[in-house]
Amino acid sequence: MRPENVLFLSACGFVGGVISGGLGVPPLFAFFASLLVIPALIRRLRFAVIMGMAAVFIAGNLYYALDDYAYRSALRAVEHVTGFEGRLVDEPRRSLEAQTAKVDIRSADVPEAAGSRVYVRTELHPELSYGDIVRVSGEIIPPPSDSYGNYMAKEHVHGTAFYPEIEVLGNEANPLFKVLFGVRNHLQTILARLFNSQQAAFLSGILLGDKDGFSPEFLEKLSVSGTMHLMALSGLNMTIIVFAALGVFSLIFWKRKRPQFIATFSLVALFVAMTGFQVSAVRAALMAFLVGFADMTHRLYSPHNAIAFAALVITAWNPKAPVFDLGFQLSFLATLAIIYLTPVIKRLPFLKKDGVLGWRDVLAITLAAQLGVAPLTIINFGNFSLTALLANIGILAVIPLLTVAGFLVAFAYMLFPPLALLLSKPIAFLIDYVVLIVETFAVVYLPFNPNIGFVAATLYYAVLIWICWRYSPALTAHEKRPN
Incomplete structure (x- = not known):
């Protein structure tokens, strides 16, 4: 098989496996299903190629499962947080009435929440910037069970703090991204x-x-x-x-x-x-x-x-x-x-x-x-x-x-x-x-x-x-x- 076809089939198998994981297909079922579906979709493939694609497919399924497990573990930890310190990882999005910042939690009153990511929605002042180190006090609301919740999951954001008390402690912006x-x-x-x-x-x-x-x-x-x-x-x-x-x-x-x-x-x-x-x-x-x-x-x-x-x-x-x-x-x-x-x-x-x-x-x-x-x-x-x-x-x-x-x-x-x-x-x-x-x-x-x-x-x-x-x-x- 030509190298370019190996790349194509491997990429399709991995992405397909990830999608199957996102749709809730169990890894073992995904493996046996791939053995049946792949030959039906692409004829004249050798047995070794079919097994290889099935292996890549199951790897994608497991890759999604591990990522989702880490995300849900962070969700459970963030639910009980009432105060944390973190760093803004992007420029806040501003509207006429508020600004919304994406903050990576560095430390919190629930230690397991460290490493999680949340949105912080506040008034327009004080004006926040990329790289700001902030101390936040307030309840974190978990993502809703709708399309916006799916968007937050895609962004690996574990909740939103609405109009909490916030204090800017300093700034640790990456020099390159600060310039950009x-x-x-x-x-x-x-x-x-x-x-x-x-x-x-x-x-x-x-x-x-x-x-x-x-x-x-x-x-x-x-x-x-x-x-x-x-x-x-x-x-x-x-x-x-x-x-x-x-x-x-x-x-x-x-x-x-x-x-x-x-x-x-x-x-x-x-x-x-x-x-x-x-x-x-x-x-x-x-x-x-x-x-x-x-x-x-x-x-x-x-x-x-x-x-x-x-x-x-x-x-x-x-x-x-x-x-x-x-x-x-x-x-x-x-x-x-x-x-x-x-x-x-x-x-x-x-x-x-x-x-x-x-x-x-x-x-x-x-x-x-x-x-x-x-x-x-x-x-x-x-x-x-x-x-x-x-x-x-x-x-x-x-x-x-x-x-x-x-x-x-x-x-x-x-x-x-x-x-x-x-x-x-x-x-x-x-x-x-x-x-x-x-x-x-x-x-x-x-x-x-x-x-x-x-x-x-x-x-x-x-x-x-x-x-x-x-x-x-x-x-x-x-x-x-x-x-």
Whole structure:
């Protein structure tokens, strides 16, 4: 078996095992089930390969079980805590009325709670910062038994202290992350000076994946119109950043691919860290890294191996991500659909020709992504819209321009503020255009939200996989016939 197929099957087996653990499948049952399911899904595999995949599958299942045991043990300890000292591990999220900090507990009145992580929600003053050492007195409320509780589990947060007594004792920020978060805050400050509040929030969302500046009403409009994905650091955003960085470093390191590669992806890694290691950004950065590595080493790039590798890395870092992180699920499903379903859709006669501003390509990509995430959107949000295609066609063509222009105007402000103010005018016009599209399709929309369950969603994806397997030119003969 080729090494690339070993990587692909091992990654799929491990991630599948983690998901089975998250769904509550016992390890022994998972092992025997994998021996039956793997040969049914992938034919012509040797017995040794089947046993190897089953072993990796059970390893993933056990990996999740160990992580979940540690999480639940910390939950039980935190329930009885009334006072603790800890350190802020990220910049607090601020709204108009409060700030919410993520705090790692160093010591507590219940010793077993040391090493746990909690949210602390307080008034806006005193203003907290990344790295602050705080002493907190108050009750810790355990995570709720709903989707937000699942989100807290994914973040490995064990409870929330609401408006406790809090005292700042000092600051022990990591120097690198302090600089990165400082750059992020400075960029947001520049945008706030150049644009009105809604424009600055929108541009911050596109550039940094930050939604804190939006009102709940506008977030609802993004959701209803099917354009919420614009506020996530997707493959489109990361591709623009990678090409921009590569263009700069190509001039600095003329005709030297290795330094270009190292410099580009060091910068990309710092950007991903600065924006909080969002799953969509990590996934896109890992896949872009493999594209660059393949080019530098003169090897073939395999999309399905790249996706499997990205899923493996994220799952190994956080085994709860594939189960509880809707962003993980939507990001990977949309990416798979764009890679394998888009070529099928583009075989339709009216999509074979080029369109103005590439609108036919945008239509095919958007339709593929929407079809890829439709069941999850319907089940989790209940606001799948048939008019989202039109909204995205009207918006996606200008998003690359806004991304590049947003970074350029911020850089121009640091050099010569009057020039940045002048450049901000056409950018503001484009933002207002995008906001108008969002608000229009939040009112004029065609909802399609049938009552579907796990079985219907599974059948839907089975049909979609068969269509891609049968008609997508992205699946080469080599990919269709694993050795």
